[in-house]
Amino acid sequence: MGTRQLHLGAILTGVGNDQHVWRHPDVPGNASIDIDWYIRHAKLAEDAKFDLIFIVDSPYITPDTSPHFLNRLEPLTLLSAVASHTSHIGLVGTLTTSYWEPYNVARQFGSLDHISRGRAGWNVVTTGLEGAARNYGRDEHFEHGVRYERALEFVRVVQGLWDSYEDDAFPADKDGGLFLHKDKQHPLNHKGKHFSVAGPLALTRSRQGQPVIFQAGDSSEGRYLGANIAEGTFAASPDFESGREYYADLKARAAALGRNPDKIKVLPGLFPIIADTDEEAQRIAREQVDNLDIDKLLVQLGRAFNYHDFRQYDLDAPFPDLTGVTLNSYKGAAERLIRIARDEQLTLRQAAYRNQWAKGFVGSPATIADEIERWFNGRAADGFNLNVGTPDSFALFREGVVPILQQRGLFRKDYAHDTLRGHLGLPVPENRHAQAPVAIAAE
Amino acid sequence: MGTRQLHLGAILTGVGNDQHVWRHPDVPGNASIDIDWYIRHAKLAEDAKFDLIFIVDSPYITPDTSPHFLNRLEPLTLLSAVASHTSHIGLVGTLTTSYWEPYNVARQFGSLDHISRGRAGWNVVTTGLEGAARNYGRDEHFEHGVRYERALEFVRVVQGLWDSYEDDAFPADKDGGLFLHKDKQHPLNHKGKHFSVAGPLALTRSRQGQPVIFQAGDSSEGRYLGANIAEGTFAASPDFESGREYYADLKARAAALGRNPDKIKVLPGLFPIIADTDEEAQRIAREQVDNLDIDKLLVQLGRAFNYHDFRQYDLDAPFPDLTGVTLNSYKGAAERLIRIARDEQLTLRQAAYRNQWAKGFVGSPATIADEIERWFNGRAADGFNLNVGTPDSFALFREGVVPILQQRGLFRKDYAHDTLRGHLGLPVPENRHAQAPVAIAAE
Structure with missing residues (x-):
């Protein structure tokens, strides 16, 4: 504890989100729909002690959409399959608050959190592309400000549902015949501006209490949402100065809301070009x-x-x-x-x-490690979310960059935890229904 | 081919949906939220050559809900985890058309179908319990007739989305630089009474073409829906005569709609009490x-x-x-x-x-096998969906009943297929966009 540690995520995008990855001879043409490809890469990232893998998403495509997005597995089903083949690495999936029901989202991420034994994370997005509306019975997408307002309420509802049961609600006492303490099951009874959800959810909390909330929006509304809900952010920063500005602004906004800014991990996307020499x-x-x-x-x-x-x-x-x-x-x-x-x-x-491309992350493993350290020490990042890119580029990062970061004492040599909250140094959120009883003051 | 074969499903309900299962000494108190419990039981069913496992569901609970339903994994995430630990058995999950978006359902079942390499099935329900409405922002549940009308349109939309790509849409030609044939990606542009969905879906078809559609409704509206969409049904029949009536009625309704009644498999729920002797x-x-x-x-x-x-x-x-x-x-x-x-x-x-309890399925393995054969030959069932109940009861079924059914030539001794459609003798549905080109008649 004490010493600030770097965090690393691995963005798994199968055939890739840019023009060249899918044409690499070692990238299978069906990588984005092949669960074995994801399991294999999650294990590689876990072997390298990454904090998490990250699955991007969007509910809208056109014929011009980039290769990975054209034909890919859906994040929740994908991560559930990967969960049972890994043991430590965090599993973060993207899901939009604009076109889902909070009750279903709470159930699915809550289930992933049980299936992975406390390694689930949800990247909360509001969907950027207008066309998505027409896949969900709407003529027009929600206006930008409304999307973020809905997102905040949506996440609060989901978190409320996750607390439906106190941790000791199920004694499952076979001799006594008591399966559930009925008074430890709590409905939510939320009635808000955008959502109305009674609950309770049919699911207890996991070992990490609740899935970790991530967020990636960089607009003013996006930063406001992040400051409120995010425990990690993936916002892209095109250069060091932008990174520092975002980092300082987000953490200041969170502190102004009474949150501990150290409990929001800023992990910008990293799209390096690595080779043996600069x-x-x-x-x-x-x-x-x-x-x-x-x-x-x-x-x-x-x-x-x-x-x-x-x-x-x-x-x-x-x-x-x-x-x-x-x-x-x-x-x-x-x-x-x-x-x-x-x-x-x-x-x-x-x-x-x-x-x-962002500038700066082009070079040998040592150059990349230097740049990572500069961003980390310069408070432009608490870590990075690495695009795995091609197999040789990912190998150079794991076998070249990571050992340098470990030698410098910036990155773990082995896991000290087996939950996502553990890796990120985030506390297990207290269940809102399990507060210590209020003492009645003597007159 | 030719000889009619019995089909078997295994209903996996963890701590059980009745009063006694969870108190059995060999049933873990957390079975319904333990993915290892599901994986273990799916493998037992696969070893016994069952056609499928089946996950029940409902989006509403009260403190009086039965043990399994109080605290359980969500079906899609659960089945995706089980998929990657099994190789042959079908994976059928329940999901309501009343409180989901067709686009999300198409993606998740489509992804499960890829993850399992062609073993996914969807049990289409409309949700019976009024209280569910309040978990989804509605004061009142949809009226019974409207629920079924919505369900029919919902399923047609999902099936349309599953055909978004022709099977040869992705040449992924690295040398030529052609990833997608853009003209083999097809939007749906559905505008109906209840849903409006543009598409396309960002997912190709699986080895079995599309997930298999199951259904369980037994009301008049339920049978109408089943006759239209079902490729298998799980409707409960309390006795042999009710079973025969349902079987004949459902298949007649399907035939009247121009469907081949042999391509709807009727698998009533089976809740036997089995012991060494009657x-x-x-x-x-x-x-x-x-x-x-x-x-x-x-x-x-x-x-x-x-x-x-x-x-x-x-x-x-x-x-x-x-x-x-x-x-x-x-x-x-x-x-x-x-x-x-x-x-x-x-x-x-x-x-x-x-x-x-339904009547009649109480006795030794031979007695149970006799009763199964009577229903099967009497056209009250094409097979059964077995409640696995307690571990000893499930073992007696697998090791006692199944071998008798195999000796009598009613049930497979080994898998001849590795897709759910294969097991059930159902054809791979043709992609609606891949019709043979219409010949232009010479004048």
């Missing part, structure tokens, strides 16, 4: 850039602007003026890109490339 | 009856009538007149019990006991 990594980076299909990059860029069609603009003119384009999608990312494009006077082509 | 089984049955708590039986009886309080009536007077009590709950079961009580002039006490 020169080789730089060469690979240039090669990847040279091979990029600019049309696909423009589609990817458009995703942050709800599939706005950037192919209508001159590639080498300044980044277009988007006044009038509604930012109801990935609002934080969109606003940041507009700001960067303005500050650095980028062309559309340059902005499309910048949208694909 | 005398011992009869003794156990009497003992169980003697030990029953009539108050709990009345609560259980009330469940079919939406928790109507039967404790207000004289136990030994004739079954009460329920004119005025709305049957919007488990309507088929409630109507049947009223009919039986009238025809046999049962008291309330007798009806409460009758509600707990």
Whole structure:
């Protein structure tokens, strides 16, 4: 205890979320729907003592969606299968509060938490893409502010349902014939602005009390939500300074709400290009850039602007003026890109490339470790959520970068815990119905 | 092929849905939330060559709910974990169409179908208990007829989403750089009375094409739905004659809709009391009856009538007149019990006991096998869905009853298939978008 420790997640995206991963000779074409691929990679991450694996998600696709998102396993079913083949690593799945019922979400993440014996985490998202609405009987997506308001209430309902039973509710006393202490089962009776849920949930708490809440929004509303609910965040930060700003702002917001800012772990996404030497990594980076299909990059860029069609603009003119384009999608990312494009006077082509890669994490394992340490010590991150990328890149990280971080005393050499809360140094939340009895003051 | 074969399911309910199972010394008090318990029992059923395991469900509890339902794993997460520890047995989970979104259901059962490599089944229910509404933001449950109308549309939407991709949509051609044939991805664009879902789903079909659809409703509306959508049914039949009536009626209804009635497998629930001898089984049955708590039986009886309080009536007077009590709950079961009580002039006490057990399946393994064969040959069943009950009872079924059925040529000695459709003799449904091209007639 005491010494601050780095945390690592592994983003498992099968055939990959960018253009080159699926074409790698060692990436199976069906990786995103092959449970054995996920189990194998979860075990590799567990062998390297990662805190968690992370499953991205989105409930909407088009023919232009990137490879992994086109055809993939759903996070809860996927993680439940992985749970029973691993023993320590945390299991974090993405699920939107915009198109689910709190009661069903509470049951499924609560079940995953039992199946994994206390390793479940929920990445709370509100869904960026407008088109998702039409998969759920709505003509229009919820407006950005409403989405976040609903998310906050949704998460509070789910957490309330998770406390339906006190921990000693089930004596299961065979001789006495008492299965349940009925007075230790508690309905929720929530009636709020967006949800009305009576409860109780038919599920006890797990060894870690409740699943860990993650969040990734970077807009102002996203940060407000994160400061309220998040125990970990995955928000992308394109460079060190942005990372520091986000880190300080999020923790200050949490402290202002009366929370302990050390109990929110900031784990930005990490998309490194690693090779044996810095020169080789730089060469690979240039090669990847040279091979990029600019049309696909423009589609990817458009995703942050709800599939706005950037192919209508001159590639080498300044980044277009988007006044009038509604930012109801990935609002934080969109606003940041507009700001960067303005500050650095980028062309559309340059902005499309910048949208694909953060700067700085290109080099040998030692260079990558240096950069990780700089972000960690500079309070731009409490750790990172690593895109596993190609098999050789993931191997270089596990076998090259991780040992350096361990030698420097930044990262665990073995697990000291077997729950996700344990890895992250988060307390088991107290059950709201199991407070110590209030003493009645003597007159 | 040719010879009609018996099908067997195993209902896994952990600590059990009746009063005595959880008190058995070999039943762990936490069986219903212990994934290892489910994996172990699924493997036992697979070793005995069962067609499937079956997970019951309901999204509503009270303090009086029976032991298993009070605290249990959610079906989809549970089955996904079991999938990766089994190789042949079918995996059937219950899920209500009243309180889920079709898009999410299509994804989760579709993912289970990939994780299990073609062994998923969905038991479609509409939820009997009014109280469930209050867990999902509604003051009132959907009216019985509306529930079934919604269910039919819901299932059709889900099946449409499952066909989003033609089977050869993903060449994943690394050299050519072609991941997806965009013209083999198909939106659904469904706009119906109850649901509006655009699609496409981000998931290909599995080895068995689509998950198998099961259904259990026994009311007139339930049978109409079953005749339309079911490929297997689990409806309870309290005796042989009721079983024959249901079997003939359901298959006639299906035939009238143009379906092949042989492709709907009727598997009533089976709750046997088995011992080494008939005398011992009869003794156990009497003992169980003697030990029953009539108050709990009345609560259980009330469940079919939406928790109507039967404790207000004289136990030994004739079954009460329920004119005025709305049957919007488990309507088929409630109507049947009223009919039986009238025809046999049962008291309330007798009806409460009758509600707990079907007649006839009490005896030695040979007696149970005889009764199974009588139902099977008498066209009251194509097989049975066995409540596993206590460990010794389940062992007597697997090691006593199953070998007799195998000797008689009624039940497989080994698996001939490794998909659920394979076991049940059901065809792989054709993808609606992969029809043979229409020949253009020469003039």
